[in-house]
Amino acid sequence: MSESVTERTEPTQDQLENEGDVAADYLEELLDIADIDGDLNLDVRQGRAYVSIEAESNGLDVLSAPETVQALQELTRLAVQNKTGAFSRLILDIGGSRDARRRQLETLVNAAATKLDEGASQASLPSMSSYERKLVHDIAAEQGLVSESYGEGADRHTVLRRR
Known part of the structure; x- marks a missing residue:
């Protein structure tokens, strides 16, 4: 078929x-x-x-x-x-909710970067919408991090790593 x-x-x-x-x-x-x-x-x-x-x-x-x-x-x-x-x-x-949410996501990415700096091999962020994940990917790239999304539907989330 x-x-x-x-x-x-x-x-x-x-x-x-x-x-x-x-x-x-x-x-x-x-x-x-x-x-x-x-x-x-x-x-x-x-x-x-x-x-x-x-x-x-x-x-x-x-x-x-x-x-x-x-x-x-x-x-x-x-x-x-x-x-x-x-x-x-x-x-x-x-x-201005989108700007406020971007600032919150920047804080999440910064906290994840700190965990990576402290020796973690990766840092998982909470599940979020596709738009928010795209923002996270952009923020992570600006900070020199590698980001990938995992999961399906409402459980889809982003995992960050150092290059």
């Missing part, structure tokens, strides 16, 4: 901009329902639509926790997919 492999083509700039517009419409409705004021910014970077929500007030504090951002990102991706019929890899940032 042969299996057919469907090749996923990279979305065009116009498709990514449309993803951002659809996501923004969905998120604006959500913010209206929650009675939260926020400014939406749309961008296209590295083959993905990026949507960020920023506010001058503290209204976004409740939404900017990493788990909440991840859940809202998944809901927004589903809304985009439902509207466009195409898989979405959109990235959502709420109140």
Whole structure:
């Protein structure tokens, strides 16, 4: 029995901009329902639509926790997919949550590097999303570390070693 492999083509700039517009419409409705004021910014970077929500007030504090951002990102991706019929890899940032998460990941990588400096042959990080693992790979490379992902699904995690 042969299996057919469907090749996923990279979305065009116009498709990514449309993803951002659809996501923004969905998120604006959500913010209206929650009675939260926020400014939406749309961008296209590295083959993905990026949507960020920023506010001058503290209204976004409740939404900017990493788990909440991840859940809202998944809901927004589903809304985009439902509207466009195409898989979405959109990235959502709420109140600078992505920068805050990157700083947390840098701290994790720094702690792992310290363990390696103290003689450990490798250091395992906790399970995380594919986006977070990509950030870890980038941070590790900047520090001259080798990084590899292991595991499946929700258990997928990154292991770091010295070169």
